[in-house]
Structures are given as C-alpha cells and as structure tokens.
C-alpha cells in the first residue's frame with residue numbers, strides 16, 4: 694500500500710512539474726523571449742531581457758534558480774544545452790552559447806567590465822566596456838567557473854571546477870585554475 698501511495702505521489706509530482714514547466718515556457722514566450730521546442734525551465738529561474746533579448750534553443754534546460762540577465766545585450770543558447778542551478782549568466786556585450794553545452798552549478802558568465810581608469814570620477818560614473826563572450830558547441834564547464842568578457846571557449850573544451858577564464862581557449866583542451874591554464878589536450882592522458 695505504502696509503495697502504491699509513493700508511486701502515486703511521484704507520478705503526481707512529475708505531472709505537476711511538467712505542467713508548471715510548460716507554463717514557465719509559455720510565460721517566457723509571452724514576455725518576448727524566443728523559447729524553442731521541448732525547452733525545460735525550472736522553478737525560480739529568472740529571465741530578464743528588456744531592452745536585450747534571450748534565445749533558448751530546442752531541448753535545452755535551465756535548471757531551478759538560474760538567472761539569465763541580458764541587460765543591454767543578448768543571450769543566445771543553442772540546442773540541447775543545460776544551465777544548472779545557481780548560474781548567473783549575463784549578456785551585456787552579447788553571449789553566444791553553441792549546441793550541447795553543459796554549464797555546471799554556480800558558474801558565472803559576465804561579458805562586461807566597469808571602466809575605471811579616470812581617477813577624477815567614481816567607477817560607477819565611467820560606464821562599461823563590453824566585448825562579448827562566445828562558448829562553442831560541445832563544451833563542458835565545471836561547477837563555480839567564472840568566464841570574463843572577451844573570452845571565446847573553443848569547441849569541445851572542458852573547463853575545470855573553480856576556474857577563472859580570462860583568455861580564449863583552444864578547441865578540445867582542458868583548462869583549470871585561476872587564471873585558467875591549459876592542463877592538457879583531451880584524450881592525451
């Protein structure tokens with residue numbers, strides 16, 4: 694009997710979560726974002742675009758609590774990507790993410806810097822410099838990674854947990870540390 698109740702509860706939760714997920718996609722489209730087919734948007738996900746723009750490709754998942762903030766720029770996420778809980782993804786200078794990308798929990802992507810060289814004015818009065826960030830397809834970004842403005846992550850890269858990426862990376866390579874350094878080429882162990 695208990696097993697039956699448990700199965701019933703599990704099924705009920707699955708149905709409720711599928712319905713709320715569809716509702717979140719519907720609401721996001723209503724608010725002007727492009728949301729592809731079979732996209733999953735978890736609870737407490739923040740999608741904030743105006744005046745920017747957010748695009749999420751087919752079969753991608755934005756997990757609970759992730760924040761996507763396009764600011765004055767744009768965020769484009771390809772197909773079959775996942776953005777895990779607690780990620781902060783900004784789009785100031787433009788952020789393009791390819792297909793089949795995994796971004797682990799609590800990672801931060803920030804395509805912008807405050808300007809700070811004018812010693813006569815506060816930093817907050819000097820505006821921002823923006824170059825944009827590009828993450829190519831089939832990349833795996835570990836947990837708690839920070840990717841800074843102007844970086845292009847090459848196709849097939851692995852970025853180790855906790856890395857701070859300040860420079861662009863070569864394809865099919867593993868990078869770790871702060872600042873991120875080449876560990877080795879994939880398959881060369």
Ligand SMILES: CC(C)(COP(=O)(O)OP(=O)(O)OC[C@H]1O[C@@H](n2cnc3c(N)ncnc32)[C@H](O)[C@@H]1OP(=O)(O)O)[C@@H](O)C(=O)NCCC(=O)NCCS
Pocket residue numbers: 797798834835836851852853854855856867868869870876
């Ligand atoms: C980068 C990573 C994939 C490398 O794995 P690996 O090839 O098995 O690497 P190894 O364990 O053989 O380590 C090789 C060297 O890199 C170092 N290293 C590995 N990962 C590191 C990291 N994230 N940061 C700094 N150094 C790291 C090791 O200390 C080791 O150094 P040493 O040779 O001086 O002893 C893995 O360590 C990692 O960070 N995975 C991310 C896990 C994660 O975030 N998962 C989220 C769920 S999706």
